[in-house]
Amino acid sequence: MIDKLEFFIVLARERHFGRAADACGVTQPTLSASLKQLEDQLGVVLVQRGSRFQGLTPEGQRVLEWARRIVGDARTMREEMKAARKGLSGHARIAVIPTATYMVTDLTVAFTEKHPAVTLSVTSCTSYEVLSRLENFEIDVGISYLENEPTGRVATVPLYAERYQLITSEGQEFADRSSVSWAEVATLPLCLLTPDMQNRRIINQHLAEAGATAKPTLESNSMIVLFSHIRTGRWASIMPVNLAETLGFDEDIKSIPIVEPDAHHVVGMIAAPREPHTPIVSALLHEARVFAKALAER
Structure with a gap:
């Protein structure tokens, strides 16, 4: 069921069957069949269908919340077992608001010195995009404002x-x-x-x-x-x-x-609120706390 839930999350994000299929690396008929199977298993209609995607049903909105939680937990479990076998490795994705790009090197340099087997990608985007990408598993952590506008339910580490x-x-x-x-x-x-x-x-x-x-x-x-x-x-x-x-x-x-x-205005690192975090996210949050403490002591 996990793969079907992942397809469903992508469809909710893309709001278009063709784009969702491309993002999942499958054909559109495969995506549609998987979603139909998921609906049959759950006994509810998840997607309002017509000639094109028309949105999620109320049941679909609720299942989306569960899907994000279940898929997130499954990914965390896989990453934790991988780290237990091989040590911390993989790829970490960070999204940063433009005004915070100057300080991200302090975090990435310290992080890669401690975890050389982890590669990093850093993208610049708006605070809204940071939250959206975090919610849709497109990034591991974000760096954004922690006040002024709603940040949703996230784990936070104030930085400066x-x-x-x-x-x-x-x-x-x-x-x-x-x-x-x-x-x-x-x-x-x-x-x-x-x-x-x-x-x-x-x-x-x-x-x-x-x-x-x-x-x-x-x-x-x-x-x-x-x-x-x-x-x-x-x-x-x-x-x-x-x-x-x-x-x-x-x-x-x-x-x-x-x-x-x-x-x-306070800027900090944000992550999904689920516990436990993946080993990579936990390591990034730890590095953020080290950075914030060092900055406060200057």
Whole structure:
């Protein structure tokens, strides 16, 4: 039944029989037959069928919850037995919000030094995508905001508090200041992350609290793109303190704290709430706790 439940989870994610079959590596008739067998075994209809996928039935929604739990537990059991035989090995998938990409190397370097047989993939995506991929077993852990917007039912390890600075170039307005207010920042030609990013929604929130509105003339989902445009001298941006430093300053780039208020938001590692976690997830969460403790002691 496990394989049928896995097919069902993928179909619920893709919401399209053809794409789900491709993702599962089977033909569409094989996928449809497996789902029909699952329905026969459970005695309920799971999928609203027509000429195309029309959604899950109420029973299908409930079975999806059970499927995620059962498939997750089965995978955890397999990984734990594999680790018991061979030690920790395999592949770990991490999804990271763009503003946290600067710090992920601290985690991955320490992790691979302790677990050299584990390979890693790191992808950048929105906070919503982090949660969705975690729920659908597409990643092992995520790094995202732990507050401001609902994170759902997840295991969390707080890592650091994100604070914000105006990043601009020498000679531009406010470049010689020791601090700047959110209202003042709103008057500048800004380049910011796209609205689907939670960092952008946080920035919008603080500007609104200051009675201002962000009117960026350039948007991107890449912090590198934003920073390259700041270097032209035509744009300024709002970036987390540590990320701005990691991107690399020269004497022409200025970093100015934004006050009124001195806002901060907690970023951390998140994982599925099930216990026990897979050995790889447990090792990643452990490394996150080590990182957070070392950062707090600096």
